Amino acid sequence: MLHPRRSAQDVLLCDSCETFPLQCHCELCQINLCTNCVGKHLLDSSKRHNVVPFKQKKSTPNYPECPTHADKHCELYCEDCDVPVCINCVTTDKHRGHKISDILEKLGSKTQGLQNDLEELETRVYPRYEEMASDVQTEKANLETNYEQLTTAADQQEEIWHREITAIVNQVKSDIAEMKTKHMAALDKNTDEITHSITELKQIILNLKAILESNDISLISTYKSRNNEFRRLPPKVRVTLPSFSPQKINTDQLREMFGSLSPLSINTEEHDYTMKSPEAVLSPPVKPMKSPEAVSSPPVKPMKSPEAVSSPVKPLLDDPRLTATIDTGYGEHELRSVSCLNEDQVWTRGENETMKLLNLQSKLLTSIQTESGNVPGDIAVTRDGDLVYTDYIKHTVNIVKNKQIQTLITLQGWRPLFVCSTASDDLLVTMISDDHTQYKVVRYSGSTETQSIQFDDQGRPLYSSDYYDKYISENRNLDICVADTSAKAVVVVNQSGKLRFRYTGHPSNTEQSFKPVGITTDSQSHILTADWGNHRIHILDQDGQFLRYIHCDLRGPYGLCVDIRDNLFVAERYTAKVKKIQYL
Incomplete structure (x- = not known):
């Protein structure tokens, strides 16, 4: 607000008496004075006043107030302490003997x-x-x-x-x-x-x-x-x-x-030269350094980022087509898992110790029996084409190379259940504690544990601890997808193990509640899960949004896998058949 006597139409007045026109200016105190008030102002000998005609006043620095001595301004500078000081500060013990200079310098x-x-x-x-x-x-x-x-x-x-x-x-x-x-x-x-x-x-x-x-x-x-x-x-x-x-x-x-x-x-x-100030000291050139991304591929297989997939867009078919049916030879209600070796051959496992490699004509190409004689918990195929299976009873994860079985992982206090091979050739294994109270997902590089996923950000378990099927798959965006049957949900976490979403089924009418079992993913980052009680497959996008069902007269769809050309293979528990379906 303007001073009542200093409107734009009035003469500027002295800051001290506010009566006579200003004519001078004290550069120390930053106030305007009339000639009558100058003498009175100079009587204050505690400050080094510098009064000049108003027209000669110049922009002067704002002297900081002294934090130690009230009503004093810091007009000096202590070079030793590298701080502004007032005239009284100089005489104190704190600054005695120090080099003092003018603050304006x-x-x-x-x-x-x-x-x-x-x-x-x-x-x-x-x-x-x-x-x-x-x-x-x-x-x-x-x-x-x-x-x-x-x-x-x-x-x-x-x-x-x-x-x-x-x-x-x-x-x-x-x-x-x-x-x-x-x-x-x-x-x-x-x-x-x-x-x-x-x-x-x-x-x-x-x-x-x-x-x-x-x-x-x-x-x-x-x-x-x-x-x-x-x-x-x-x-x-x-x-x-x-x-x-x-x-x-x-x-x-x-x-x-x-x-x-x-x-x-x-x-x-590094650039050919580095810009230096005139005072900079010359130094030897710096050798270029490789960044952490300075890798050569292949054969190095680093973990891909969530954006590390670029595939041609393949729209969903309005009417998925059954293109082949494989008779596995297992009894009814025994077939549990299927894993693609290629688009013409699949590995299967049922409720006995024998794992079978079959072609589209139902011809048995190879059969492998578990080393222990136990029923395999689950099977997967690595990027090199080797078969991996879990042994719940022996606490082991095993790999078959040239028909020879090797123990890859032996667990203590935990039992392996389901397994999948990842884009980086790691293994993701779902496992339950010996006392059946805890459940987790563990990543292995070879036989070395590199990641464990068990709790959300609030310390709550991500997965139910009931001993039910919990098939697992890695999506193309590196999300880890688990079909948690007892929780009636698909639980999806990102590459770091942070919960992204839970899918608990589509609200459409169903014969039975949603109980997902087998789960797989495709080149479009779709998530496909088997709803075996309702005889259909749910297709989700990578963010958990329901897209549509696949029916194809399925009878108890259980295990799922997708080949490199995005053909879906479904292991039917009720018929012990594997059905090949084109849905993209």
């Missing part, structure tokens, strides 16, 4: 340092960050075209070859997608680092401008320069694009002769 040097920092950030550092961000965006814009060319090359080769190499074609496409994702992830990470630095630089520049404009000694004296931190630009990501090398067809060496991708090489390298 200190202000000058500090201000010059701020001005130099501001100039360097605005004219040299910030433009380089903008340039780097632009370069990364350009590279990302060209990335799609480069990888489309790779995929096209693989597709052209696929058209020439016969159906038996389809699995190899899809594997190569998967490798391309994985490389593309790593490439994009590396560029995204680089962009994030640069963008973060740009944001910080903008804020620092604004802060510096504000400090300089305020002329506030406190702000200036407490300012700490970060220019050294930003002079070294972030490393630039250098990626060597993979290339596809097609080979002539040789049916005896299909996988080797189909072609190979050169490794995706993601490295970071």
Whole structure:
């Protein structure tokens, strides 16, 4: 609010008497005075007043008030303590013998340092960050075209070859997608680092401008320069694009002769020079360092990110089609699991010690008996085509290589139930404690435990502890999906084990309540689970939203698996048959 006697139409008055027009200005006290009040103002000898004609007044620093001595301003600066002080502070024991300088001199040097920092950030550092961000965006814009060319090359080769190499074609496409994702992830990470630095630089520049404009000694004296931190630009990501090398067809060496991708090489390298201030000391050049993403693949199989899958979109069929039926030879109500070796052959297990490999014509190709003679708890096929099975009684997870059984994992205090093989060739095993009070999911790399999933963020169990079927599968986005029969729910956690959602069935009318058993996933990140009591399969999207049912006259669907071409295999418990269904 304006002073009642100082409107825009009136003469400005003395701050002291508020009667006569102002004519002078005290630069120390920052007040305006008339000639009558100047003498009275100078009588206060406790301060070093500096009274000048009002027209000669200049912008002066705001002397900070002394925190120790009331009514005193800090006009001096203690060099030893690096703090502003008043005239009384100098005589105290705390500052006795210290080097004392005029605060205006200190202000000058500090201000010059701020001005130099501001100039360097605005004219040299910030433009380089903008340039780097632009370069990364350009590279990302060209990335799609480069990888489309790779995929096209693989597709052209696929058209020439016969159906038996389809699995190899899809594997190569998967490798391309994985490389593309790593490439994009590396560029995204680089962009994030640069963008973060740009944001910080903008804020620092604004802060510096504000400090300089305020002329506030406190702000200036407490300012700490970060220019050294930003002079070294972030490393630039250098990626060597993979290339596809097609080979002539040789049916005896299909996988080797189909072609190979050169490794995706993601490295970071320092720039040719690092911007330095005029006072910077020269140092030897820094050798480029590989970032944690500097991997070569294949054969290295790192954990994929949730975005590490890029598959052609395949819409759901309105009417899924039954394309084959396999008679497994198990008795009625005995068939429990099915696991795909390829699109023509499946492993099955029932309520006895024998696991069978069958083709689409129901021909028995191989049979394996458990080493202990116990009924296998579950079966899975690894990326190398080896059969894995669990032995509840012996507390073991076993692998079959060249028809020889090896014990891969032996548990203490826990019993393994169901198992699946992951995209990174790990094993996920569901298990129950010996006393049947706890249940958890454990990830193994070979025989080494690398992850245990048991509780949610509030410490509550994720899974019921009842001894019921709990089939498990890993989705293409690396979610871990468990069909918890006794809980009447599909429980889905992310790669880190954090609960994403629970699916408890569709609200449509059912003959019986929803009790999921077998579970599998496909290239579209759909989750498929067998609702055996209601004789149908539920299809969910990756976020747990119900999409539709598969019926196909199923009779007690139990175990599920999907082959590399997204054909669904359903193990029917009531008929002991495996049905092959096309639903995409």
